[in-house]
Amino acid sequence: MTARGFTLTELIVIITILGIVSWISYPKMAAMDEIKLDVAARRLAADLRYAQSLAMSRRVIHGVLFDPALEKYTVFAPNAATPITDPADRARTMIVDYTSRTEFRGVLVQSATFGTTPGVTFDYFGVPRDTGGVDLSSAGTVVLTYQGQYDTVFVAPQTGMVTVR
Numbered sequence: 251m252t253a254r255g256f257t258l259t260e261l262i263v264i265i266t267i268l269g270i271v272s273w274i275s276y277p278k279m280a281a282m283d284e285i286k287l288d289v290a291a292r293r294l295a296a297d298l299r300y301a302q303s304l305a306m307s308r309r310v311i312h313g314v315l316f317d318p319a320l321e322k323y324t325v326f327a328p329n330a331a332t333p334i335t336d337p338a339d340r341a342r343t344m345i346v347d348y349t350s351r352t353e354f355r356g357v358l359v360q361s362a363t364f365g366t367t368p369g370v371t372f373d374y375f376g377v378p379r380d381t382g383g384v385d386l387s388s389a390g391t392v393v394l395t396y397q398g399q400y401d402t403v404f405v406a407p408q409t410g411m412v413t414v415r
Contacts, residue, residue, distance in 0.1 A: 284399060290348065290357040291394050291401035291414045294323070297344065298370070298405060298412045301325050304334070305372035313371030315381060316362030316392060322347040323359070330369065330381065357396045364390035370405055378410040 256264075298314055304327065305312040312327040312334070324333045325344035333343035348354040364370040365380035370390050372378055378386050386407035394401050404413045 286354070287357060287394060287396040287399055287401050288414075290354045290396070291403055293346070293354075294392060294394070294403050295412045295414050297323075297325050297346065298403070300337075301327075302372040302376050302378075302410050302412075305374055306376045309374040311371050311373060313369055313381060315369035316359055318359040318362055318368065320347070321349050321357075321359050323362070357394055360393040360395045360400065362390075362392045364405070372410055376410045377408060378405050 301312040301314050304310075308327075310328050312325070313330070314323055314325050315330045316323045323346050324330065325346075326333050333345055336342045336344045346354070348357045348359065362368040364378070365382070365384055365386055367380040367382055369381035370378050370386075371381055371383070378390060380386065380390075386405070388407060390405040390407075392403045394403070402415050404415065405411070406413075
């Protein structure tokens, strides 16, 4: 019986194919960074809209309080000490922690500014206020970062319209 192995030509072909596959997949891996940040920003925007819609439908103040030092935020009603139940997982409260959730790991809350506070509340007309109860005079902003990139979530004064840029 003779020993069998790969020929030099077969090895060159395999190495070339692996090189081409890795070259093609690299841009897709780089895009994953942008996707992770975009998903985190869109989730935050959805949670802000959810708090606003609950405030209008239930006629109870709802809000979102940010803790940039701990990389998390809490959706609450009627005050920050009472987080609401997460509609996607009724066993949990709506405390989104970017350090513990796998899909957001590495995303940082760079800043959260709503007037003079790091949180926003919505009254039963959907009007945004800072957590001190003062109407927003300019757009509230939350800046999220991930590996040098950033997204900003805006809450418009008076209307509470939420946008991501």
